[in-house]
Amino acid sequence: xxxxxxxxxxxxxxxxxxxxxxxxxxxxxxxxxxxxxxxxxxxxxxxxxxxxxxxxxxxxxxxxxxxxxxxxxxxxxxxxxxxxxxxxxxxxxxxxxxxxxxxxxxxxxxxxxxxxxxxxxxxxxxxxxxxxxxxxxxxxxxxxxxxxxxxxxxxxxxxxxxxxxxxxxxxxxxxxxxxxxxxxxxxxxxxxxxxxxxxxxxxxxxxxxxxxxxxxxxxxxxxxxxxxxxxxxxxxxxxxxxxxxxxxxxxxxxxxxxxxxxxxxxxxxxxxxxxxxxxxxxxxxxxxxxxxxxxxxxxxxxxxxxxxxxxxxxxxxxxxxxxxxxxxxxxxxxxxxxxxxxxxxxx
Numbered sequence: 084x085x086x087x088x089x090x091x092x093x094x095x096x097x098x099x100x101x102x103x104x105x106x107x108x109x110x111x112x113x114x115x116x117x118x119x120x121x122x123x124x125x126x127x128x129x130x131x132x133x134x135x136x137x138x139x140x141x142x143x144x145x146x147x148x149x150x151x152x153x154x155x156x157x158x159x160x161x162x163x164x165x166x167x168x169x170x171x172x173x174x175x176x177x178x179x180x181x182x183x184x185x186x187x188x189x190x191x192x193x194x195x196x197x198x199x200x201x202x203x204x205x206x207x208x209x210x211x212x213x214x215x216x217x218x219x220x221x222x223x224x225x226x227x228x229x230x231x232x233x234x235x236x237x238x239x240x241x242x243x244x245x246x247x248x249x250x251x252x253x254x255x256x257x258x259x260x261x262x263x264x265x266x267x268x269x270x271x272x273x274x275x276x277x278x279x280x281x282x283x284x285x286x287x288x289x290x291x292x293x294x295x296x297x298x299x300x301x302x303x304x305x306x307x308x309x310x311x312x313x314x315x316x317x318x319x320x321x322x323x324x325x326x327x328x329x330x331x332x333x334x335x336x337x338x339x340x341x342x343x344x345x346x347x348x349x350x351x352x353x354x355x356x357x358x359x360x361x362x363x364x365x366x367x368x369x370x371x372x373x374x375x376x377x378x379x380x381x382x383x384x385x386x387x388x389x390x391x392x393x394x395x396x397x398x399x400x401x402x403x404x405x406x407x408x409x410x411x412x413x414x415x416x417x418x419x420x421x422x423x424x425x426x427x428x429x430x
Contacts, residue, residue: 085261089254090238095148095165095231096279099123102144106276113264122289125276135270139296141287141367142256143280147391149232154223158216162232166281171204172392178212178232184225186212234393244399251395255385256302259406268413280367287367291374298379300409301368305359305384320386323398325355326405329382331362334369341381348415354408383409
């Protein structure tokens, strides 16, 4: 299963090579050309010889992880997050360093904590990774500063059509983009698997400037907080209710006519669609839509519970519906983009 393979690969911001190499192998039979730019983005072009507006579809390769920043005298590893990680989920989680070194995130035992310490999550400076080393010298022979530690979750199905795994943000978008590249469309299509989204949308900024598309679609995994301890208005999205179309986030205000187009196509094709409630967070659209003279951009996301953690949850139906919806949007683009590349009032 493509999503399982992608989920279990390790690749945080600035260290996406394993993911990039895997994706390149998957897409090369279906595209005309593949390049890796100086930032590390994997950019593939399909139908580049055909006339018509250039369409860019993106998904980011990087995931949240932990960077080793100190090795203590007794052989423990201090770390800091790469991307947004809630410290409350870290204690006792197994991690993998350098693809071979297994560690466990530890902290002061609860029996030794003061009453006040038990009332809140331990701060990051009180956590460490235990790799079984007995000294700084022993630990340093296996791990160096700047190495990354990754969650070790296996991607598995459970319940009724659900999947749990790590890095669904945004390996779910990468998997959908691979499936789209296996199809054929009547216009130039450029796929950008971007780097460093989790630390500032950096790869997308470079890719959008280089590609300079006429229209962009961003594929993401997004927050689903549909759990019992939250009121419905705070759910953002719901697992099992279809892909989510973004209206607004901290980096982008999406154009109403683009949202209406997505809504109309979903309704016409009977594809479930929900809207992302709330404006927190951001994605690669924040860099793409302000590139050069501006790029019309829409974002479609697969709802994901427990995002940025060791085990997230998605619905297979949401994944399939997102793939189906983007395919229908691309099939409709020749009509939607009938205006010339200079006069894009119809976009």
